[in-house]
Amino acid sequence: MNKVQSNKAWFLVLPMLLLVAFSAIIPLMTVVNYSVQDVFDPNTRFFTGTEWFVAMLNDPALQGALLRQFAFSFTILAIQIPLGIGIALLMPKQGWRASLVLILVTLPLLIPWNVVGSIWQIFTRGDIGLMGWGLRELGYGYNITRNPLDAWATIILMDVWHWTPLIALLCYSGLRSIPEAYYQAARIDRASRWAVFRYIQLPKLTNVLVIGVLLRFMHSFMIYAEPFVLTGGGPGSSTTFLSQSLAIMAIAQFDVGPSAAFSLIYFLIILLVCWVFYTAIMNLQKDKS
Amino acid sequence: MSLKLDSIDHVVNGNAHIEGIDLELAPGSFNVLLGRTLAGKTTLMRLMAGLDRPTRGRILMNGEDVTGVSVRRRNVSMVYQQFINYPTLTVFDNIASPLRLARVAKAEITRRVHEVAEMLHIDHLLSRYPQELSGGQQQRTAMGRALVKEADLILFDEPLVNLDYKLREEFRQELRELFKARNCIAVYATTEPNEALALGGKTAVLHEGRLLQYGRTEDVYHRPRDLLTAEMFSEPPIxxxxxxxxxxxxxxxxxxxxxxxxxxxxxxxxxxxxxxxxxxxxxxxxxxxxxxxxxxxxxxxxxxxxxxxxxxxxxxxxxxxxxxxxxxxxxxxxxxxxxxxxxxxxxxxxxxxxxxxxxxxx
Structure with missing residues (x-):
């Protein structure tokens, strides 16, 4: 057979390359550009090399925000994943009840971030908010503007309320894809409820759970609008997460160089965590088979 | 063990899936349920297993009424059209799973699993996972799970449909051999008259939820009670x-x-x-x-x-x-x-x- 050598196929990839260049590479490169310079005004700039990166990594305020960010992301994952699986298992399988529950469960997902923040801000107010007022009436001095623990608990509760439905929805679709015959076979084998979950349902859920964990990790690591509206990062800086620190630096203080360096570090952390998690899970599955 | 269905009706949402079926299966018999799709074969099997409860009628095992008894309390096993195995367990663990649930001693489990695996020619695959096996091997594993239990009643719901022609012939022969030495009731559902003939034993011809005829397979084939039975039990149709x-x-x-x-x-x-x-x-x-x-x-x-x-x-x-x-x-x-x-x-x-x-x- 005659093999025709031709590189024309590259032209077919070109439109996609252009699109990616404008949507991702070029904006990212401008950030890289800022991160290695000290910019005074449009005409005055100095090359600083890695100076900003070193400064950012040693900034105690940012280190604190990073720690809080990890604490937040892991806490909500630890709650949302099991809770989401549990809800999916309890959801009705068919009929009008299934549709109704599906709508009710997904409702929080449809609400925009800052609206969620506003809802909870009002909900937790001591004077007119149901939760804030209720807790005070019960004798607990609930105050998210003064007590860091209250602020944390409320933010976590808010995120769980907003995003657990996503996990539940993913798991629900995963569970629906298991043929009825598996459950029948398990009943005939006299398998317990736990055995059915452990050996039939959980293995089938692994793939959707990997996607769920990745999505939720990235999402929560970038959280901005909700805590910004709810607590404004307070009391003090106890609920100031990474993106809010970045926004203050870049927009309020207009420190373009440091915030560009910080953005890149931020981006690399997310990339790294997702990559480590994904490879770990995939290797785990490979070892098994 | 004998199984008796006593004028069984099964109605789902106002539609009769099974109507007035009387059937008595003798101990150690190999029975074929022959009928087209929607004839009620699977429904009848689910009733026999105790997965569903008949709307009317009684089911007797050894003369004892087990109509309302859950499948968990009965000693039955079932093989499906799809290859149903636990995906995260090896072939050995899959076959061993019903024994483990029944709390059989470890040495006994190992012995019985090997015995069944040898019978089904999958003893060299015991450490593999189901997704690494061919369709035929997966179905053999599922059969191993059903056989190892030494159930009183084994149900096969069109188990060979998803296998290729050659494998099916091989399987049919082995299946008959396997059941010769056993004292359990085997029930095998199929849509194909030729498969019923190849399997022998006894055949019950089903049509639209009714039992047309039950008897020795050759008898039903050669001496059909009516035109419908003759049409159902002939490929191509009479x-x-x-x-x-x-x-x-x-x-x-x-x-x-x-x-x-x-x-x-x-x-x-x-x-x-x-x-x-x-x-x-x-x-x-x-x-x-x-x-x-x-x-x-x-x-x-x-x-x-x-x-x-x-x-x-x-x-x-x-x-x-x-x-x-x-x-x-x-x-x-x-x-x-x-x-x-x-x-x-x-x-x-x-x-x-x-x-x-x-x-x-x-």
């Missing part, structure tokens, strides 16, 4: 030609006459449906009293090393089942020979009134 008996003569479709032979002689005058199996009609005369028919070729299908020939004239169509691969032109004129001594006769309600004398007669 040829049916309406005819009139008057005096000493049969008239097919007002045009073709032939004298009643000594075999058919007992038929009273009147309208009948005459049935001839496709494999009995030939291209050459087999006996002197064969009826010669002039027809044209409508279609020739080749299946494996056999040919299904569809022929007809203005009055009727017939299907011939010929051994070997033959070539025919469409519209080619042809003479076919219908052996009158192998003809079944059914009355206008479909009940059988004549069975060829070499099959016992009637």
């Amino acid at each position: 040829n049916v030609v309406p005819g009139l008996v008057s005096g000493r003569e049969v008239t097919f479709d007002r045009s073709m006459h032939f004298p009643l032979n000594e075999d058919l002689g007992s038929l009273a005058p009147g309208q009948y449906h005459f049935g001839v199996r496709p494999s009995h009609i030939g291209l050459t005369p087999q006996a002197d009293d064969d009826l010669e028919l002039e027809v044209r070729v409508e279609l020739a299908e080749i299946s494996g090393s056999e040919t299904f020939l569809h022929v007809g004239n203005e009055l009727f169509s017939l299907v011939l089942h010929l051994a070997g691969v033959h070539e025919f032109r469409v519209d080619q004129p042809l003479k076919v020979y219908l052996p009158t001594h192998r003809v079944y006769a059914f009355d206008r309600d479909g009940a059988v009134v004549h069975i060829p004398s070499h099959l016992g007669g009637k």
Whole structure:
């Protein structure tokens, strides 16, 4: 057979390359550009090399925000994943009840971030908010503007309320894809409820759970609008997460160089965590088979 | 153990899926449930297993009423059309799973799993996972799970449908061998008459939720109770030609006459449906009293090393089942020979009134 050598196929990839260049590479490169310079005004700039990166990594305020960010992301994952699986298992399988529950469960997902923040801000107010007022009436001095623990608990509760439905929805679709015959076979084998979950349902859920964990990790690591509206990062800086620190630096203080360096570090952390998690899970599955 | 279904009805959302089925399965018997899709085979199996509860009627095991007893309390196992195994367990653990749930001792589990695996020729695959196996091997694993339990009742719901032709033949033979030495009731559902014949044992023919006939497979095949049973238990379906008996003569479709032979002689005058199996009609005369028919070729299908020939004239169509691969032109004129001594006769309600004398007669 005659093999025709031709590189024309590259032209077919070109439109996609252009699109990616404008949507991702070029904006990212401008950030890289800022991160290695000290910019005074449009005409005055100095090359600083890695100076900003070193400064950012040693900034105690940012280190604190990073720690809080990890604490937040892991806490909500630890709650949302099991809770989401549990809800999916309890959801009705068919009929009008299934549709109704599906709508009710997904409702929080449809609400925009800052609206969620506003809802909870009002909900937790001591004077007119149901939760804030209720807790005070019960004798607990609930105050998210003064007590860091209250602020944390409320933010976590808010995120769980907003995003657990996503996990539940993913798991629900995963569970629906298991043929009825598996459950029948398990009943005939006299398998317990736990055995059915452990050996039939959980293995089938692994793939959707990997996607769920990745999505939720990235999402929560970038959280901005909700805590910004709810607590404004307070009391003090106890609920100031990474993106809010970045926004203050870049927009309020207009420190373009440091915030560009910080953005890149931020981006690399997310990339790294997702990559480590994904490879770990995939290797785990490979070892098994 | 014996299993008895006592006038079972099963109604789902106002639709009767099973209607008035009486069936008694003897200990150690191999039973085939034959019927087209939606005949109620799977529903009947689910009722036998105790996965569903019949709307009316009773189910007796060894004479004891088990109608409402959950499947968890019964000693049954089931093999499905899909290959159902635990995906995260090895073949060994899959086969061992029912024993582990029954808290059998470890050494005993190992012994029995190996025994079953050897019987099913998967003993070299015990450390593999189901997704690394071929379809046939996966189904063998599922069968291993069903067999290792030594259940009183084993149900096979079209287990070979998703396997290729060669594997199915192999499986059928082994299956019969496997059950010879066992004292459990085996029930095997299939849509294919030929599979029922190959498996032997006993056959129950189901149609639209009703039991048409139950008995030894050869008996049901050779001595169908009515036209519907004969049609269900024949692949390709039995040829049916309406005819009139008057005096000493049969008239097919007002045009073709032939004298009643000594075999058919007992038929009273009147309208009948005459049935001839496709494999009995030939291209050459087999006996002197064969009826010669002039027809044209409508279609020739080749299946494996056999040919299904569809022929007809203005009055009727017939299907011939010929051994070997033959070539025919469409519209080619042809003479076919219908052996009158192998003809079944059914009355206008479909009940059988004549069975060829070499099959016992009637």
